[in-house]
Amino acid sequence: MVLDLFGVPAWAARPPGGCEQGDTHAFSRPLSAAGLAGYRALIRSLLALGAREGVALDWFSPWNEPNDAVFLSPQRQDCTIASPTLAPTVYAQLARAMADELHAAGGSRHILLGELNAFQEPSPHRTSIAEFVAGLGQEVICLSTVWSVHAYARRDKAIPELEAVAELEAALDRRGPCGQRARIWVTEAGAGAPHPGRQRIPGLAEESDGCVALARQLEGWVADPRVQAVFQYSFREDPAFPVGLLSADLSHVYPAYNLWREYTRARASGRALSTQAARSACA
Numbered sequence: 001m002v003l004d005l006f007g008v009p010a011w012a013a014r015p016p017g018g019c020e021q022g023d024t025h026a027f028s029r030p031l032s033a034a035g036l037a038g039y040r041a042l043i044r045s046l047l048a049l050g051a052r053e054g055v056a057l058d059w060f061s062p063w064n065e066p067n068d069a070v071f072l073s074p075q076r077q078d079c080t081i082a083s084p085t086l087a088p089t090v091y092a093q094l095a096r097a098m099a100d101e102l103h104a105a106g107g108s109r110h111i112l113l114g115e116l117n118a119f120q121e122p123s124p125h126r127t128s129i130a131e132f133v134a135g136l137g138q139e140v141i142c143l144s145t146v147w148s149v150h151a152y153a154r155r156d157k158a159i160p161e162l163e164a165v166a167e168l169e170a171a172l173d174r175r176g177p178c179g180q181r182a183r184i185w186v187t188e189a190g191a192g193a194p195h196p197g198r199q200r201i202p203g204l205a206e207e208s209d210g211c212v213a214l215a216r217q218l219e220g221w222v223a224d225p226r227v228q229a230v231f232q233y234s235f236r237e238d239p240a241f242p243v244g245l246l247s248a249d250l251s252h253v254y255p256a257y258n259l260w261r262e263y264t265r266a267r268a269s270g271r272a273l274s275t276q277a278a279r280s281a282c283a
Helices: 033-053 087-105 129-134 164-173 177-181 204-222 255-268 275-280
Strands: 002-004 059-061 113-117 146-150 183-189 227-232
Touching: 033 087, 059 113, 087 129, 129 164, 146 164, 164 177, 164 183, 183 204, 204 227, 204 255, 204 275, 255 275
Parallel strands: 002 059, 113 146, 146 183, 183 227
Antiparallel strands: none
């Protein structure tokens, strides 16, 4: 289980500032001093709840998609990509606070760094993977040996120039020994529309094409010794981000379900899933 914190109540948020989009609310803004104290208290309360209920809470992540203005705004002071990103500084404060609380609680709990949106190009409202990793202090890079990224299957014009996991690995490698030792979790993966998150294009052919794009990703990740885990988001379709395995009303099974099932069976039997078998599962 990974507890991924995000979302700011009004009382805990800093006031508006910097390059914000018109619909930005307290939910996305950085924590105030009172908010940071509340953040620390939340971590302590979660640990106490886990202890009371006998649930092992071994992994914590400081914030969800901190390089995206939807979850952390503003990304920049001025609305130009020449304006330095603010996200790494804000994230570092959260990561250090989380590390302090977990250390004080004792035990063998771990931090999962990153949870990055797979942005490869910066904009006024987003920070690229490379820019984000480069902006962190060395002490934050060394807080964990595991980093995570969200990398959905893209098709057609939405295919990125660089694969998100490879981009993260390259960015970490440039940060010295701690980054070079880091392993990768893909904590959000899945297939939907050619541009993930948009409404699906109806039709079995479109569903199969998305599944094949996901199969290509999985093939590369399975062959990468630094990739330790890949997680499907979500099982039941989230209409706000439709990349699930079953439709929201549970009446339809998407081909990607068959792909994950075949990978699971192959892993359980200790064999590799061939490219042909993976893509046949998408038919």
